[in-house]
Amino acid sequence: MSLPSKDMMAAIAATRFGLGARPGEIEAARGDPRGFLEDQVRREGADIPKDDGESAPVRYAAFADLRQERRAARQEARMVAGDDMKPIPLVDAPGANAKSEAQRDVQRYIRQKTTGDFLARAQLAADTEAGFRERWALFFANHFTVSQTKQAASIVIGPFEREAIRPHAFGRFEDMLLAASTHAAMLTYLDQAQSVGPGSPAARYQTRKGRRTGLNENLAREILELHTVGVDAGYSQADVTEFARALTGFSIGRAQDPDIGAFVFRANTHEPGARSILGKAYAQGGEDQGLSVLKALAADPRTARHVCGKIAGHFVADDPSPALVKRLETRWIETGGQLGEVAKALIAAPEAWDPTPAKIKTPYEFVISTWRAVGGRPASFERLNPILTSLGQKPFYPPSPKGWPDEAGAWASPDGLVKRMQWTQGFAAAVADTHDPDALARSALGARLSEPTARAVARAETRREAFALLVMSPEFQRR
């Protein structure tokens, strides 16, 4: 497979591997397009967004305080009303009465943290000169999805990406898997924190008290199906249940604990006994038992195939060539899952440089790349939220543990395209008047700018129309 021209490769480096070209970016990549990308791969991992930097434990501690205040306020209200005998619900009933001040504080806290995290991440994406590095991190954040659909997880999605994903973006997959599977956000999102081994001391105690406790297999299943070996790996229900038993004890420090919001292993909820998962035996143990399973899953060749197939599908084509997947998989196996080496294998693969752009940008990629085209950045969350929500990619709200879809069919919907156009018109009205459209078209798309689009931009009646045509052109919508 022959490679396209240096000019074309520079344009592909910025738009397909990266997040869209900022002014001058394609020019900077022109001398050595592959080197331009390889230089973005670095041992210390992906960049860290400039949010408030609070860790998951700090967030959970503050949140617990606010909820405590809310409970106290409610208790007081009940005493006044004379019905203090009623139990206090754990979570507010929706729309129950007018919201108290303390209740509003809780809501405000959640909104403030999630919008701050999301904005910082989007600003990093808009500003960075290492677009490929950020795309690589975003891929893995989506691979290990945590979503605001679970309210209790929402304030730690930002910390999750900072603590579990970004540091390991170019390290070993095993380290990322372990970090993700032991992070408060994941343990909350997939219900692991409450799972109790039916034969554990805690379960026996609860049973004596007449309470039912037991396994929750949500996290175990999704690790197998989505994070590691993949749904077609041939595991059985027994494997899922055994894995769920091995993971019992993986939990989070609670409000009354000193280590609130941090990973804790609760030995008294761990299911005793040896386990057998995917044909491998694991001796009786504590925390090490679950960790051993995770390590074995990280090293499983089926994990290499599954994740490499997704990487190729994300960066190159919905239906990537088997040769490309094989290259990535081979490098993964050779290096024991060194993600930096897999990233370099992707850069080296000729299949990744096919001049025909097979992928449609997701709403996030589309919006960020539009800001990058003009060298700008979103100034507030409200600049992002309406458009991303209406295009079906509401900030930090992927619909399921599978994460955001990655295929053209999901995003190139008739409704989505009309909405992209409407948003582009508004964006153009704000920025286009101060830009030379022809120069912008060249700096945003380089050699990927097609003759029909260049002509349409040149012939536009206004700068706004020219800008909208550029951003809505097939080559800008694709990558």
Place this chain on the structure above:
Amino acid sequence: MTDRSPSPSRRSFLAAAASLGVAVSFVGRQAHAADGAKKLVVVVCRGGMDGLSVAPPIGDAGYAALRGAIAIKPEEALKLDDTFALHPSLTSVHALAKQGQARIAPAIATPDRARSHFEAQDVLETGEAKVYGADSGWLNRTLEVMGPGKTEALSVGTTAPLILRGKVQAASWSPGKGLDEAARLPTLLQDLYKGDPLLGPAFARGLETEAMAQAAMTALAPAPAPAAEGGMMMASTPTMSASRMNQPAMNQPGGRPADNRQGREAARKLGSTMAGFMRQADGPQIAALSLDGFDTHAGQVGQIATRLTYLDAVLDGLHEGLGPEWKNTVVVAVTEFGRTARANGTGGTDHGTGSTALVMGGALKRGGIIGDWPTLSETALFENRDLAPTLDMRGLFKGVLIDHLGVDRAAVEKKVFVDSAGAKAVTGLV
């Protein structure tokens, strides 16, 4: 922008509905969709809906013990017969059942046994015997085999569900700003998209649909929603509604449907607006709708009460909105799999196999349960864990297509549900 777009209030209720995790899709045939035509609505309840809560078998000797604290209490359940009842949130469905216009298939499943949401939804929506069997949905293939005629497919929501993806071009629509007809941009873009096999047809359809939706929404405006907002704020409405409605639904241990009045009202309006679309002269004959949030691993009691309240409200809205057309309609509500027969340790249930389907409509014949009841005795459970399925979901779908919509039997077997010889079409439903 010209001021042709419908008032924000009309749009905002749909935006609110979208925030409930409801997405609507329409597939219709223009030639057939006037009043009097047979109509089909498929509701996909995503996340693995717990059939044993939808239609609790309170008369089954095993039920109370298996479910413990999350069992539906006999005194609260809405009784159907000696064995079955409906969840207390399903009041409208129960009222229909009393008139013989709602029945349950209490032990139904797709052919998939992997207990994966994504595989099972894929199998449910493609109608295939196994995962990745096809990349088109069975509703779309139904339109294909229903013969020539201008076909119309519309999905309300920004992404098209698999069940209606396929050769028949599906449009999509969701509440937005409306088109500025004076702008040259759409025409210029259509020109640029000429050579693009994906963007070209999709964009053209998007423009058409926006125009049609504007007309439909203007003609069929429901009562304005109370919290109307305009301009740029419109698009952010779903976010705010979602934080009001979705989050408590996910977390609240003992959800009380009365607290979800706002959500219920939005869902009911969604149903009646859908019905309005279907009653239009060139409206859709087939519609699909999906409702999220049924993955009840923890805190199931409150979560499922909320989701079933919304489901009941959508169905109630449909029933009411279809008016005289209800007699020509069948509605089927299904899920990708049921949940474990036993409660898990966290007040919920894990992924299982057999579940309940609801079959409703004025076209329905009175009758008992659809399919057999395997019971919940220890030995009857599938893999000693799940309700054992006795009915292949494709058999139910096939029966509805053949007997209700009048689709040619051979075409259903050969083109819509291939490899489904083992799943005999359920007869005598209508």
